[in-house]
Amino acid sequence: MKEKNINFLIKEKGLRVTPQRVVVLEALTKSNHPTVEMLTEIIHKDHPNIAIGTIYKVLETFVEKDLAKKVLTKKDIMRYDAVLEPHHHLYCTDTDRIEDYYDEELNEYLNEYFKKKNIKGFMTEKFSIQLTGRFKK
Amino acid sequence: MKEKNINFLIKEKGLRVTPQRVVVLEALTKSNHPTVEMLTEIIHKDHPNIAIGTIYKVLETFVEKDLAKKVLTKKDIMRYDAVLEPHHHLYCTDTDRIEDYYDEELNEYLNEYFKKKNIKGFMTEKFSIQLTGRFKK
DNA sequence: GTCCATGCAAATACTTTGCAGCCCA
DNA sequence: TGGGCTGCAAAGTATTTGCATGGAC
Numbered sequence: 091m092k093e094k095n096i097n098f099l100i101k102e103k104g105l106r107v108t109p110q111r112v113v114v115l116e117a118l119t120k121s122n123h124p125t126v127e128m129l130t131e132i133i134h135k136d137h138p139n140i141a142i143g144t145i146y147k148v149l150e151t152f153v154e155k156d157l158a159k160k161v162l163t164k165k166d167i168m169r170y171d172a173v174l175e176p177h178h179h180l181y182c183t184d185t186d187r188i189e190d191y192y193d194e195e196l197n198e199y200l201n202e203y204f205k206k207k208n209i210k211g212f213m214t215e216k217f218s219i220q221l222t223g224r225f226k227k
Numbered sequence: 228m229k230e231k232n233i234n235f236l237i238k239e240k241g242l243r244v245t246p247q248r249v250v251v252l253e254a255l256t257k258s259n260h261p262t263v264e265m266l267t268e269i270i271h272k273d274h275p276n277i278a279i280g281t282i283y284k285v286l287e288t289f290v291e292k293d294l295a296k297k298v299l300t301k302k303d304i305m306r307y308d309a310v311l312e313p314h315h316h317l318y319c320t321d322t323d324r325i326e327d328y329y330d331e332e333l334n335e336y337l338n339e340y341f342k343k344k345n346i347k348g349f350m351t352e353k354f355s356i357q358l359t360g361r362f363k364k
Numbered sequence: 365g366t367c368c369a370t371g372c373a374a375a376t377a378c379t380t381t382g383c384a385g386c387c388c389a
Numbered sequence: 390t391g392g393g394c395t396g397c398a399a400a401g402t403a404t405t406t407g408c409a410t411g412g413a414c
Contacts, residue, residue: 106388108394123316123325126378141396146379148394180349188260191346204358209328212317215360221341223352243413245369263403278371283404285369 103155110140114148118158178219191221240292247277251285255295315356328358 096115100107117132118124124132126145133140152158178196180189196219204214233252237244254269255261261269263282270277289295315328333356341351 106393108388110395139396141398143380143397144395150380151394180346182349189347189349193344196340203333207330209317209358210326211363212319212326212358213360213363214358217356217358219354219356221346221349221351221354223350226348226350243368245413247370276371280372280405281370287405288369 099157103157105151105155109137110144111148111151113137113140114145115152115157118152178221180225181220181222182224184224191219236294240294242288242292246274247281248285248288250274250277251282252289252294255289315358317362318357318359319361321361328356 096112096119097107100111100115105111113133113136114129117129121128121132126142126149129149130142130145133145149158153160178191178193180191182189200217204217233249233256234244237248237252242248250270250273251266254266258265258269263279263286266286267279267282270282286295290297315330315333317326317328319326337354341354
């Protein structure tokens with residue numbers, strides 16, 4: 091991505107174009123789902139003076155303005171579940187509630203679907219879906 | 228869940244049945260996707276002497292032995308993504324790599340599916356799928 | 365009796381916050 | 390020039406670790 095594009099993307103969201111933001115967004119687009127630590131490492135190669143706190147703040151701003159997204163990971167996660175059957179989750183954006191969602195019909199369909207569809211040489215062992223939305227009052 | 232069942236579940240996995248493990252598993256099954264903090268609160272009502280460190284250790288053991296699962300959340304997450312179009316993720320269990328996965332066909336199908344299927348009065352706004360597996364060498 | 369598990373506390377992440385000074389618009 | 394942004398450091402929070410003691414089998 092050219093710097094011009096990056097500047098434009100930032101400006102377009104009504105944010106001030108600062109060198110730190112340009113550098114962070116550039117690093118983000120160049121790397122593959124980095125952790126903050128990875129990003130910091132990349133950024134510090136050329137810009138060792140950018141503070142980690144700033145990187146956190148910039149990322150937070152980007153996420154708010156839809157310039158970046160957070161990705162779910164399997165690690166460092168804080169909520170537990172004793173339901174052992176495979177199931178999906180409903181995330182309510184209003185209340186932060188998480189509900190289990192079972193759908194055998196959907197599972198069968200998707201199992202079949204992923205079996206047929208060869209994804210980038212990826213062998214799917216399992217899958218889970220997060221549905222984000224809200225419960226009707 | 229009866230205590231007998233709980234004891235059995237724990238023993239079945241080749242783990243020692245300790246009061247702490249029974250209490251944690253009981254609390255887990257009674258609550259809805261608790262955080263460690265929530266669990267601790269529940270547990271400390273009747274068993275204030277169980278150490279938080281122990282709760283962490285017990286949970287970790289349970290996850291290893293498939294007596295509990297970690298649930299993905301939208302908060303406190305460490306990996307970022309500058310890809311703005313909706314997409315899914317492939318998690319490789321061998322390498323910890325995360326790859327983006329686009330599938331317009333699947334998205335259309337699921338959009339239609341969730342629109343038709345009224346889930347517990349839940350209005351789905353968006354969804355994302357995690358596929359876990361491994362890349363062929 | 366043997367080990368595994370626990371309690372406790374310290375250590376280690378990881379992330380957020382406060383504030384003075386800076387700099388983009 | 391003014392208000393948003395940054396750097397720095399301290400504080401806050403979450404989780405892990407080490408080790409002596411205790412308890413399950």
